[in-house]
Amino acid sequence: MEEKTIEREVIYQGKIFDVEKHVVSLPNGNTSVRELVYHNGAVAVLVIDESDNIVMVEQYRKAFESMSLEIPAGKLEKGEDPVASAERELAEETGYSAESLEKIFSFYGAPGFCSERVDVFVAKGLSAGEMNLDEDEFLNVKRYSFDEVVDLLDRGIITDAKTIMAIQWWQLSRLK
Known part of the structure; x- marks a missing residue:
């Protein structure tokens, strides 16, 4: 075929x-x-703090002219290791470093025409540091409980696919 x-x-x-x-x-x-x-390709990081809250970023997305609530993420540089990229994006966008960074899944968002693969990681054991945003990047760091995240999904506030998939993984992992 x-x-x-x-x-x-x-x-x-x-x-x-x-x-x-x-x-x-x-x-x-x-x-x-x-x-x-x-x-x-790209990486995304599901960031879970010591109180089992999820850390997300809110930023304006020009492609659909609106604010978006997402897990931290970013594109891979040519030849960059996905783990190193996830560590970099986590630090840049939230100021955190993680004691534990584990790959949980990968996906292709639009395989009919796009080669972008997104590797999704979960970060735990956070240590605070300084955000180091790119010069053209503006965002707010937000923290939500499990129930608040479910409510945001139910109300259609979270519309980003990588974030929805990571939250679903988080929901399923809580059942174990």
């Missing part, structure tokens, strides 16, 4: 992602066009 690339055209090369157009040969012998976004 593999699709083999016959032609490849680079449409855009950017700082965060590249876009290509591929003409592919389909398993039935026909051809089709695929518009693909290539991304280095």
